[in-house]
Amino acid sequence: MALYRDKKDGKDLRIYENADELRGHLAEYIAEISEASIKERGVFTVALSGGSLINLMGKLCEAPYNKTVDWVKWHIFWADERVVAKSHADSNYKLAKDGLLSKVPIVHSHVHSINDTVTAEQAAEDYEFLIRQLVKTRVISVSEINDCPKFDLVLLGMGPDGHVASLFPNHPVLNEKSQWVTFITDSPKSPPERITFTFPVIYSASNVAIVVTGGSKAEAAHLAIDEVGPNCQEVPARMVGPMEGSLVWFMDIAAASKLEGVKFSE
Numbered sequence: 582m583a584l585y586r587d588k589k590d591g592k593d594l595r596i597y598e599n600a601d602e603l604r605g606h607l608a609e610y611i612a613e614i615s616e617a618s619i620k621e622r623g624v625f626t627v628a629l630s631g632g633s634l635i636n637l638m639g640k641l642c643e644a645p646y647n648k649t650v651d652w653v654k655w656h657i658f659w660a661d662e663r664v665v666a667k668s669h670a671d672s673n674y675k676l677a678k679d680g681l682l683s684k685v686p687i688v689h690s691h692v693h694s695i696n697d698t699v700t701a702e703q704a705a706e707d708y709e710f711l712i713r714q715l716v717k718t719r720v721i722s723v724s725e726i727n728d729c730p731k732f733d734l735v736l737l738g739m740g741p742d743g744h745v746a747s748l749f750p751n752h753p754v755l756n757e758k759s760q761w762v763t764f765i766t767d768s769p770k771s772p773p774e775r776i777t778f779t780f781p782v783i784y785s786a787s788n789v790a791i792v793v794t795g796g797s798k799a800e801a802a803h804l805a806i807d808e809v810g811p812n813c814q815e816v817p818a819r820m821v822g823p824m825e826g827s828l829v830w831f832m833d834i835a836a837a838s839k840l841e842g843v844k845f846s847e
């Protein structure tokens with residue numbers, strides 16, 4: 582059970598004793614959305630990020646989920662990817678493949694990774710084209726509000742600076758509204774070249790989860806979630822919304838330690 586669960590300005594906050602508790606509940610949350618999406622549309626489209634997220638999804642590879650989840654209906658995407666070879670230690674594809682995708686029966690052709698043989702600009706363009714084809718064939722559904730792709734679930738981590746996907750503080754791509762996928766060549770977090778979903782795609786998703794553990798993220802979580810006043814610098818994680826669907830924050834106590842008004846039940 583979550584130590585604390587509440588809604589703050591449309592954000593569903595779920596705080597757990599530690600990362601292990603969080604892992605169990607995150608797996609359950611993902612499995613439920615997968616089941617509902619497959620029931621409704623016959624497929625489940627999920628966008629991953631890099632970082633600690635993949636490890637925190639680890640319980641999906643264990644019983645009961647390894648057997649109960651309808652893996653062949655999953656389509657995997659990346660909310661952001663580092664522009665390096667897929668075999669490179671920095672690749673988010675490699676991270677997900679080693680930690681998750683190789684352990685469950687996902688169909689190879691349903692793993693939609695980036696073209697790693699071209700420039701960041703071309704990789705972003707190619708990835709948007711791929712997503713457009715899958716919107717056309719209705720593998721990915723579409724938002725009725727803005728014609729953006731509507732992923733069933735977008736899973737994001739958050740950096741200590743409040744970045745999500747590869748949307749970093751004060752970067753011009755935070756304001757990109759016309760493209761679905763864009764690129765940067767100056768990421769403050771290494772490696773510098775990345776592609777990323779833009780905010781319109783993130784907030785068109787049916788479900789978004791921001792998954793955050795550890796005390797180094799506590800200040801950014803506070804700035805992203807609490808009422809901090811107009812003079813405070815807006816962290817990218819705060820810009821996830823207003824959502825067409827639902828936004829859930831999964832946190833451990835350390836990441837939630839600076840949130841205002843959060844009291845943990847005994």
Ligand SMILES: O=C(O)[C@H](O)[C@@H](O)[C@H](O)[C@H](O)COP(=O)(O)O
Nearest residue numbers: 630631632633738739740745746
């Ligand atoms: O490619 C990346 O670097 C990630 O997609 C990035 O957005 C990550 O999710 C956050 O930096 C959090 O990473 P940690 O959970 O490891 O802190």
